[in-house]
Amino acid sequence: MAALSFPSNFLTTTIDKAARWARTQSMWPATFGLACCAIEMMATGAAHNDLARFGMEVFRASPRQADLMIVAGRVSQKMAPVLRQVYDQMPDPKWVISMGACASSGGMFNNYALVQGVDEVVPVDMYVPGCPPGPQSLMHGILTLQRMIVEGKVAS
Amino acid sequence: MTDERQVADEGAAEGPSPAEIPDVLAELVARFPEAVYAPSAGQHTLTVSRDDYHPLAEAARDAGFEVCADVTCVDWFRRRPVRFELVVNLLSHRHRLRLRLLVPVPADDPVVPSLTGLWPGANFPEREVFDMFGIVFEGHPDLTRILMPDDWEGHPLRKDFAVGSVPVQFKASHKAT
Amino acid sequence: MSDETTTPTVDGGPEVVDIWLSGTEVPPTDEGAQEMAESETEPRLREQLGSVVADDYVDDEVAPEDERMIINMGPQHPSTHGVLRLQLELEGEIIRRSKPIIGYLHTGMEKTAEGLTFAQGPTNVTRMDYLAPLHNELAYSLAVEQLLGIEVPPRAQAIRVLMTELNRVSSHLVALATNGMDIGALSMMLYGFRERELILEFFEKTTGLRMNHNYIRPGGVAVDLPPGWRRDVARIVETIPARIQDYEDLLAENPIWLSRTKGVGVITAEECLAYGITGPILRSTGVDWDLRKAFPYSGIDQYEFDVPTGTNGDVYDRFLIRMEEIRQSIRIVDQVAETMPKGDYRVDDRKVTPPPRARIDESMEALIHHFKIFTEGFRVPPGETYVAVESPRGELGCYLVSDGGGKPWRMHIRAPSFYNLQALPVMMADTLVADTIATIASLDPVMGDVDR
Numbered sequence: 150m151a152a153l154s155f156p157s158n159f160l161t162t163t164i165d166k167a168a169r170w171a172r173t174q175s176m177w178p179a180t181f182g183l184a185c186c187a188i189e190m191m192a193t194g195a196a197h198n199d200l201a202r203f204g205m206e207v208f209r210a211s212p213r214q215a216d217l218m219i220v221a222g223r224v225s226q227k228m229a230p231v232l233r234q235v236y237d238q239m240p241d242p243k244w245v246i247s248m249g250a251c252a253s254s255g256g257m258f259n260n261y262a263l264v265q266g267v268d269e270v271v272p273v274d275m276y277v278p279g280c281p282p283g284p285q286s287l288m289h290g291i292l293t294l295q296r297m298i299v300e301g302k303v304a305s
Numbered sequence: 306m307t308d309e310r311q312v313a314d315e316g317a318a319e320g321p322s323p324a325e326i327p328d329v330l331a332e333l334v335a336r337f338p339e340a341v342y343a344p345s346a347g348q349h350t351l352t353v354s355r356d357d358y359h360p361l362a363e364a365a366r367d368a369g370f371e372v373c374a375d376v377t378c379v380d381w382f383r384r385r386p387v388r389f390e391l392v393v394n395l396l397s398h399r400h401r402l403r404l405r406l407l408v409p410v411p412a413d414d415p416v417v418p419s420l421t422g423l424w425p426g427a428n429f430p431e432r433e434v435f436d437m438f439g440i441v442f443e444g445h446p447d448l449t450r451i452l453m454p455d456d457w458e459g460h461p462l463r464k465d466f467a468v469g470s471v472p473v474q475f476k477a478s479h480k481a482t
Numbered sequence: 483m484s485d486e487t488t489t490p491t492v493d494g495g496p497e498v499v500d501i502w503l504s505g506t507e508v509p510p511t512d513e514g515a516q517e518m519a520e521s522e523t524e525p526r527l528r529e530q531l532g533s534v535v536a537d538d539y540v541d542d543e544v545a546p547e548d549e550r551m552i553i554n555m556g557p558q559h560p561s562t563h564g565v566l567r568l569q570l571e572l573e574g575e576i577i578r579r580s581k582p583i584i585g586y587l588h589t590g591m592e593k594t595a596e597g598l599t600f601a602q603g604p605t606n607v608t609r610m611d612y613l614a615p616l617h618n619e620l621a622y623s624l625a626v627e628q629l630l631g632i633e634v635p636p637r638a639q640a641i642r643v644l645m646t647e648l649n650r651v652s653s654h655l656v657a658l659a660t661n662g663m664d665i666g667a668l669s670m671m672l673y674g675f676r677e678r679e680l681i682l683e684f685f686e687k688t689t690g691l692r693m694n695h696n697y698i699r700p701g702g703v704a705v706d707l708p709p710g711w712r713r714d715v716a717r718i719v720e721t722i723p724a725r726i727q728d729y730e731d732l733l734a735e736n737p738i739w740l741s742r743t744k745g746v747g748v749i750t751a752e753e754c755l756a757y758g759i760t761g762p763i764l765r766s767t768g769v770d771w772d773l774r775k776a777f778p779y780s781g782i783d784q785y786e787f788d789v790p791t792g793t794n795g796d797v798y799d800r801f802l803i804r805m806e807e808i809r810q811s812i813r814i815v816d817q818v819a820e821t822m823p824k825g826d827y828r829v830d831d832r833k834v835t836p837p838p839r840a841r842i843d844e845s846m847e848a849l850i851h852h853f854k855i856f857t858e859g860f861r862v863p864p865g866e867t868y869v870a871v872e873s874p875r876g877e878l879g880c881y882l883v884s885d886g887g888g889k890p891w892r893m894h895i896r897a898p899s900f901y902n903l904q905a906l907p908v909m910m911a912d913t914l915v916a917d918t919i920a921t922i923a924s925l926d927p928v929m930g931d932v933d934r
Contacts, residue, residue: 180560184587184930185612185693187564188656192682195675210560225933227454228557228565228586235558257605261461261469262453262590281693346628346867371755375868375896379883392881394868394896398755398769401776405868426758426904433900437592452585452933462593469590 166299172216172242173295174204179215179239181232183222186249189281190221198284203291212238219287220271223251224264236271244303246290247273250280274303329368329400337361350405358408359418362393366423370395370404373424378410378434382464388412389440393420410440419445437462550578555918557586563660563922564929568906572915580910580918582903587933595893599859600626601836603890605696607880610895611931612693613653616646617873618895619698621880624779625869626700629862629884630834637825638702639781644715644818645688645697646780646871647811651722652681653874654804654811657926658729661801664923665742667733677725684714701835702828715819719812726808734802743797747909747921750795757908758901761876762807763925766792766799773872785817797924804926807874834860859888868896875899875926899931 182190194200194208209215212235224232236245247267250256253276255265264270275297277290297303326334326342330349334342340361341352353361375394382388387409395404410417419442420427431442432451439460442448450457459466556567565586571579594606607622608615620642627634634642655674662670682692687708689695697704733739749759751767764771772789774782790806792799828835836855837848854860864886870879876898883892902925909921 181558183565185609188612188693191671192675192678195679196672197676197679208560223587223589225586225588226457227588231557231565231586255471258589258591258594259468259470260590260594261467262588262593265471283692346865348867350866372760373758374870374877375758375879375881375894377881377894377896379866379892384885392866392894394879394881398771398776403777403868424758425756426901429900429904450585452588454585461590468593468597 166301169301170299173298176205176217176244176291176295177207177209177215178205178217178219179212179235180208180210181218181220181235183220183224183228184251186221186252186281189284190219190248190287193284193287198288200288200291203288203295205291212236213240215239216242217244217246218271219246219248220252220267220273221248221281223249223256223258224267224270225262226264229264229270232267233270244274244294244298245271246275246277246294248277248279248287248290249282250278253278256280327400327402329397329402330404333361333364333368336364345405348403348405350407352407352409355408355410355417358391358406359420359423362395362406362420363423365395365404365406368397369399370397370402372396372398373420373427374403376420376427376430376434378438378440378462380438380462380464385409389415389438391417391434391440415440416443417441418443421445436460439463549573553915563927564932566903566922566927566929566932568918570910570915570918575914575916577910577913577915577918580907582906584900584903584929584932587929589930589934591934592893592895595890597889599888600700600862600890601855601859603893604699605694607893607895608694608696609930610897610934611873611875611878611899611928613656613928614646614649614873614875614878615694616642616649616698617871617878619696620646620780621869621871621873621878621895622882622893623698623700624871625867625880625882626862628867628869629865629882630700631863632701632829632831632834634702634780634829635826636781636823638827638829640818640822641703641707641827642698642780643782643785644707644815644822645685645703647814647818648681648684648718650811650874651808651815652678652685654808655681657804657874657923658801661797661920661923661926662733664919665739667739670729670733673725673729677722680718680721684711684718687711687714699828699835701831702826706827712819715815719816719819722812723809726805730805734805740798742917742920743801743924745794745796745798746913746917747797747924748795749905749909753908754795754905757904759876759905761872761874761898761902762800762803763795763902763905764876765790766803767795768793773870773877777870779869779871782814784821785814787811787814797920800924861886861888862890870896873898875928875931876902878931895931895934897931897934899925899927899929903927903932 192198218236218239247253251258251263252267255263267273275290275294277287279286334340337357339354339357343350343352373393374396377392379390379392380388381390389410389412391408391410393406408417417440419431422444429451431445432448434440435442435448436450436452437460453461551572553570553572554567555570557565567583567586569581569583570577591606591610595603598606603622604619607618610618655678659671659674685695686692689697749767751769754764754767768791770789770791775789787810790803792803832851836852841848842852862884864884866883868879868881870877877896878898879896881894881896882890885891905925910918
């Protein structure tokens with residue numbers, strides 16, 4: 150039987166893609182709800198707009214068991230080291246969604262008390278704008294992130 | 306007692322005339338003759354000196370002001386001769402009355418007696434005033450920063466503390482790794 | 483750990499628990515890290531490592547001081563209702579002392595307010611207590627109107643009452659939902675948020691946003707109620723009481739719920755008054771104090787409603803009070819919908835409220851007023867005032883000082899959760915750690931309110 154010749158990375162590419170797909174289908178967020186956006190995040194996880202159908206079955210309190218950190222709310226100067234510590238405690242692969250205007254850029258509070266954008270502290274993969282973003286916006290952000298992960302556009 | 310109701314129907318200059326001051330307040334004013342009573346937008350305020358502040362607060366509590374609703378401060382930077390003004394909001398359930406005490410506090414000696422001995426609930430707000438304005442409360446059990454990190458320098462709500470805004474258009478946001 | 487300060491007491495009242503000192507001999511812990519004992523020969527560490535076994539049968543009434551452990555709870559924790567950090571001094575499972583550490587959500591809103599005009603104020607203030615944003619806006623708007631010396635028309639007052647009472651319902655639903663979830667009744671979370679969606683849909687229709695509406699502004703409200711609002715409100719009024727009855731049937735007689743909430747987190751009326759605690763917590767101790775009845779605002783005294791009170795001051799009473807307050811708020815909403823007056827939805831004073839957009843094309847004055855209001859802001863005569871409303875958490879007050887300009891000289895919000903948090907050390911002294919979760923949930927703190 151003639152040996153079938155494949156391109157050298159055929160099998161690896163498929164497994165890679167399958168692995169990435171599997172990761173996205175069961176991303177468990179770490180609870181990092183800070184302020185108003187947290188309430189909308191809870192509403193997104195609640196019954197009306199159900200996040201569990203996209204694989205986010207539970208919000209894990211322990212960062213060791215989470216893949217995704219949704220920074221929902223304004224990050225104050227006092228909270229920034231805590232944010233970094235929780236991010237560091239998450240094992241790879243991990244992603245960060247910066248939810249809301251305050252997390253993305255400081256929002257309407259351009260002052261001494263807030264970190265102007267969570268990307269000063271942790272690397273962010275997806276920014277979801279809004280004040281607060283409704284559940285549909287957040288879901289769009291999450292699904293876009295999932296698609297980008299599957300396509301390999303986001304490093305994990 | 307319609308004067309004590311907080312209804313937005315009086316002009317800023319009007320208020321209860323001296324004949325309408327409730328008895329409990331009239332007694333307080335009589336005991337502390339240096340306290341200046343003034344109606345403000347329909348509410349009762351007493352401007353008290355720093356020395357009379359604690360005795361008057363104690364007398365108010367004994368007279369029926371069971372609740373200290375709020376302790377805060379105003380920074381009259383360059384607007385008034387005495388820089389800070391401590392504002393204490395007292396509430397009486399019994400008399401259905403609110404009273405506001407205004408205490409001028411100089412900037413070079415921002416020390417005031419603490420109300421935690423009278424109302425333990427003044428603990429957090431006094432810490433906040435200390436944190437935001439730098440006013441020291443004597444007799445407070447735990448006068449440390451409450452809202453800002455412990456090693457923060459400066460008192461943010463003072464008028465000479467900049468808002469700290471970052472110029473938005475050219476914000477050089479270095480991406481964290 | 484000995485503390486040298488005297489315990490503050492209220493005359494004639496019970497001895498209140500002192501707030502735990504910071505800066506005591508215990509070295510400060512790192513953020514989020516638990517400081518372990520320093521040397522390996524430490525008796526506690528040897529016990530934890532298993533090289534020494536503690537004798538379970540020793541009945542020690544007075545445990546030696548060094549058997550106490552300091553645990554840090556939060557700021558990132560699923561049950562702390564936001565970024566609240568608690569330092570607990572434990573002796574086994576019993577909390578001896580506790581101290582709430584706050585400031586993790588401090589946003590400098592009071593400083594921000596000094597840079598915003600009076601018309602922009604509600605956008606800032608609404609994000610403080612983000613579960614009851616309309617109440618923040620109402621307190622601020624009432625304070626501005628009191629300084630301006632204007633009175634809003636009856637329709638605006640009725641709309642304000644309608645929106646704030648609906649907001650009370652939605653806030654209490656979140657409180658019940660998180661209360662249930664924290665104690666373990668996970669389905670309560672889903673039910674609470676399902677009901678809340680009804681109300682948020684109505685809010686989105688009326689104000690444009692689900693949360694943080696910026697709807698109640700000085701001078702009235704931003705826009706009039708949309709056509710068809712009566713139908714939406716009628717739907718809310720029909721559905722919610724029946725569902726609340728379901729939740730009451732689910733939980734109120736449930737033995738697990740009762741054993742986890744009855745007698746837990748108890749506080750007395752004297753302690754509440756001494757600590758400045760208001761709202762459902764104060765009412766659960768039996769004190770019948772509600773600002774809507776004591777100092778009525780915005781025409782709320784025209785409507786009939788009752789104020790529920792409890793007797794024991796425990797978590798169970800607060801749970802029942804919040805349920806009953808939802809019913810009473812629905813009652814008010816029903817009355818408002820029936821008696822909504824016709825008229826203007828904002829004051830007719832062109833110096834304060836912007837003209838209708840259509841007029842701007844027609845009249846030069848309208849254009850100028852619009853321009854001046856939105857750039858420079860309207861000027862408020864000098865003065866200072868304090869106005870308080872009854873938010874779902876208690877007395878929410880706005881202390882506003884104006885120096886005659888277009889921006890406040892000082893704005894301070896008397897946040898109910900800030901004061902209610904001082905009840906925590908009192909409620910949690912000598913109780914179990916597991917009760918802490920139920921207690922915090924029943925206090926219903928909103929950290930945006932606490933830290934501003």
